[in-house]
Amino acid sequence: MNAWLLVLPQVILVLMILISSIKIISASEKTGIAKPGCDDHCGDIPIPFPFGTRDGCYLNLLFRVVCAYPENTSDPPELILWDINSNGSITHISLEGQLTLLMAVNRRCYNRSSELTSDLLDPWMRLNAPGFTINSTANMFTVVGCSDIAFFEGSNIFDSQKYRTGCMTFCQSAADVINGSCSGLGCCQASIPPGQSGVNISMDTSFGHSNVSDFNPCGYAFVVEKEAFIFSSANLTNMIEVTRLPMVIDWSILDWVLTAGIVDWFATARTCEAARKNNTLYACKGNTSCYEPETTIGYRCSCLPGYQGNPYLDGIDGCTDIDECQDNIHNCAKDSACYNIVGSHECNCRKGYRGDGRTDGEGCIHIADDTSKFYKLVTGASVGALCIVIATVWLYIWFRRRKSMVMRDKFFNDNGGMLLKQQLATQGSGNVTVIFSIHELKIATNNFDGNKIIGEGGFGTVYHGFLADNREVAIKKSKLIDRTQIGTFINEVIVLSQVNHRNIVKLLGCCLESEIPLLVYEFIENGTLFEHIHDTRTTSKLSLERRLRIALETAGVLSYLHSVASPPIIHRDIKSRNILLDKNYTAKVSDFGASRLVPQDQAQISTMVQGTFGYLDPEYMQTSKLTEKSDVYSFGVLLVELLTSMKVVSFDRPEEERNLANYFLSILKRKRLLEILDGNIVHEMNVKLLEEVANLAKRCLKVKGEDRPTMKEVAMELEGTLKLSKLGKVKKGPKEQEMEPLLVVQSRSFGFVGNENIFPQGDMSEVMHLENEGGR
Template sequence: MILSFTIFHIIVLILSPRLASAHGDVNIAQYGCNSTCGTVSVPFPFGMNEPHCYAHKWFEIECKFDNNTSSDVPKPYLKSLNLEVIHFYPYSSKVEIMNPIYRSNCQKNKISINNRKTVNLRDSPYIFSQAENTFLAVGCNNLAFLQSNGTTVGGCVSICDDDNNNGNNYNFTSDGCNGRYCCETSLPSHLSEFNATLRGLREQSSDGCGYALIVRHYLVRFDILNELKNREHAPAVLEWEILNDMLINSTFQLPPNCYNSKVTSLSNRTTGQQCRCSSGFYSDYLYEIYGNPYLGGCPVPEQDFYRNNRWKKWVIVGISSSLGSIGFLIGLWFLYKAMKRRMIKKRREKFFKRNGGLLLQKRMSAGEVNVDRTILFTLKDLKKATDNFNKDRILGKGGQGTVYKGMLVDGKIVAVKKFKVEGKVEEFINEFVILSQINNRNVVRLLGCCLETEIPLLVYEFIPNGNLFEYLHDQNEDIPMTWDMRLRIACEVAGAIFYLHSVASQPIYHRDVKSTNILLDEKYRAKLADFGASRIISIEATHLTTMVQGTFGYLDPEYFYTSQFTEKSDVYSFGVVLAELLTGKKPISSVTRSEDSKNLASYFVQCIEENILFDIIDKRVIEGGEKEHIISVANLAYRCLEINGRKRPTMKEVTLELEGIRGFNKKLNAQQNNEEIEFSGIEQYQPWDGFSASNSLSIISSQTHSTD
């Protein structure tokens, strides 16, 4: 019994570093300083009361009661700015505060927007986080302006239907903020001062109550929007750094895991320092367990822990063997493994919630996600499939993440997309929800997802032959891009976009149609991909008001100037893809074209209007296609590239017209291959003026009938 008790103490001593860190026996504040205010933990360099408890007066926290509420729990405030703090994030050097809401023409509290105090962070170590926040405005027929230092730095427009305008009440739907009742736009970089101005679209005033604010972007949901009318403040995120001049004559010394930073710099020079831990051990939610990076506390890398303690395990085995207590040690070992599995399970549950698992489950229960067609993969399965996300398995990288090639245990080849998001998962959830509802052979198929990792993962069918951009602009002599192949790909992509706009249960705007997002399968059939920027809209909606995003060269100029994305914006982007297919030229080029013709869309339109279309058509197209068919497709692209969106055709019209041209092309090829009918084309080139796809098809049709 004594021997067993001794062995137990040896094991406890060996495992104690791990167990201690797991139970949070660490300091997050300076020695002898209070580390909590009410229910909020206050980590250094922030602190309260004594000067040695905080790094500088900018980081001084005042713990006080809110006079506007009856709560008996005090709240922390940044004393120098008088802003309430909700949460501190020392690992990423951010702090979440309650930001004031600017109001105009609101009868409930009659707060005038011109009398509100400007939020001013100048000369402080803080700025508003561009990545975490958005500028939001709510109201009917309002122009909202975000201003800084007397200059307008952003803005958006919110509109209302007269029949649905209910005065000061806006009943937001699950669509969130899409320009109806509210609008939003991104913040400029290094924003340290702001106020807001609301102005009515009409000359006299705006309609009803309006308000504007800077808020965390993931809070722009219908349930939160409906609460804002009764609130005076909303959560926003500030980034911060330890300014260099704060360390002059200071007794505080930064630990070795700190590095130079440029958070508040407008000239890209070092202005301060931030402290973080090694890559892979970043956790703003676990600093109370692992320690505060500003006090040198960082989690021990798991592999180092086991490497450094491997010899201890063998000591335990030797001692237990010699003392006949192997069974006891095995029992303890299984207990330790069970504890470890439990910790891993809890960590995965935390990741599941943080990666939008609860929001996804809510949408599943609401019928927004087709559960029967999607699978929840485990991290273990996907690590095995991608050889632990080996860099040799990378298929491509984009703005939203990295795509890896993988093979599942059943031998199926898949593509695994790892998103570049940390805590903001709207793009991931958006793409998952949209793709789970789409069933079209020319749209890449979603197989499932994995939410139990720090970064969420999506699993797609594997498309083996790369994307259209590579085949058009890096010509493959073994598999040339013939006219027939280009025409077929154009028809398939147009059909896929037509499906999204008009056939899907709810209209879907893709918002990033381009040749790099058109993949080619083993039979070189087109597959439309990358739905991270796509949006589902209500059937009665005519447009979507968002901050402008997209790819230059494909971006609808009307959307760029108005921030209103319509189905005709996808039509414009498809028109650029048609121009690429016809000319073989890149959408933006600074090498092969002159200064006036860097943009393919404008260059293509110019060549058509100057009647020199065939000067820019790809020689493979001229060699393989009939002149009338080429002119018909070019005319269709020309109409898709109209500056005025209302003059562009719909994707249904585009699809039908392309299918018609392709049908004539197939019939002509069959006649030529079988040598049954001698087909003679138009002897003289038709001038562009007055020429359209419809009359070109009628010419071809009449000629074909005349030969029968």
């Protein structure tokens, strides 16, 4: 008997180990993710239901997958989504609603003569139903290479709208690129909006690979999971060995029916509520909840809290109770016991203790015999804790203010504050540059409230605000700044603050107390020229005379910057979005974020290509040599935009018409100018004048910069043209009346046969005679 008493504890311990082992074995057996009798793996890749490889093993045809075995038996099999129009293979399926596909990398390769030697494109991918979309947060559209352009076109499942974006890369050598950065040098990335169910990728190399073929013979374009691709300079040469990269796809449950043998995705339930009403199609099984994702059409299922498993299966493979006590994932406090219940657990305090027994609650408190002593202890501890909290809060506030002051001083010095003060001191009291504090600008913009944003572009965000003296201002917050160029930045602030021209948005000052410097400009209330040209509600208000005046004022600004400013300034980003209009439609040139100062002893400067696609000087893009003639080309594009009211780049137009400048030159070559002009400004009295303006734009768009006129010459010609356009107006009495047109053109002169000119070819001496008559 005594021997049994000695052995009994050991027997009990062995039994407990056996019971635990049995539970562990049972739990390990309960790892089925597929339906009973169905394949749950393709090689090493799990296949969870609702996906399956055979009839009866998948929820519906949306989730049918194929396990393809290669001819070479040493290679692992590939898991392919049925009826997806791509060559992607699945590497992972998540029951949270994502799967990962290995997708082809598109590439185009060239020799040193810029001849295409290899064109490996698999640009089109169509997901087999609206329930499958490209994950917009996990993926990025990426282009790798030098002198490469690629475009991404997607189809939105929510409104069937087409989405288009593009990326352009430049670099002269592998040393130009920055490892880990895809900002345009060797690598460019663009985000993808939610709900894209189809992808079409196109590539172009407009500038050739003749100078980069040794270190970058190919250009690449692909959609890739962000975490799976980190760019480095080595990619310029070794990516030719990469054929596929991972991309994340969102999926959801979308029921379908066959109507006359045709799959109809929208004839049945697309929401949780509608799916529940049709029990035969509802995919969420026991102990689950249903939710509708925002990124795709349909719904998903998840296990309720306290349950785990596959929410799309019934029984032991579905959502079953989690034994939190056994798995040690409970929140029971010390001196309490854990008791598992279905879907949750309970915590009970031991005898002699009271409370809820939970770590996230009051826990278990010992019941003391001396209640008064207990309450005194609690009161003392509370008072002490309160004092500690007050002291901690005070110290936190003090340290936070101190840290803020230190950071403001650091930013001020890092952003060249001392250099700016020295520059201001050397210029005496005549300067008008103001150094604002970050506190002033936070008050002016309500702490940079998103509702105060009035514009966003490639270089930064612009906020609307009111200073303490009630001045209305626009505050520009740049996105990035090169710390090695602080001296140049300070010099630009000094120069621009002293530029005195009525058609330039006045720089009032700057703030250097934030990580990114802020610039403060005067506020122009009537919006941008782009909005007035391309908004059908306002374009009719832009008469020919008003358009010519805006062009003249803009040309005058550029002439001033090139010829009068010291040192000369190249704007580098002239476009209709950077020309503001006041209430009198007076032009105000803005956004000098890309501008460069020209040293007195240089006619051109080498710089990284920056600007807006469509306005960019092709010679500048080829050579990276920036000259004043680069602004002339951009102005020429702007002049064409004013004449035609057409967008500079539009993928909604036919391919030969997408680039407005090229299309305009081809129209002039065919002598069919009237076909492209805005009908609001064309009438029989001004066609000769329009032809003169068009020819001026043509000269500005010459491929070689040396063949283009200077901005001073352009301004003089526009001034003469504007005077000519006003010759038909005289005053009669208190009102201004329209005279009989001075340029009388017979209606038959406007017809044309074949390639004949649509404009009259009369002697300009008659026009000058009429101008003199009008002057008298």
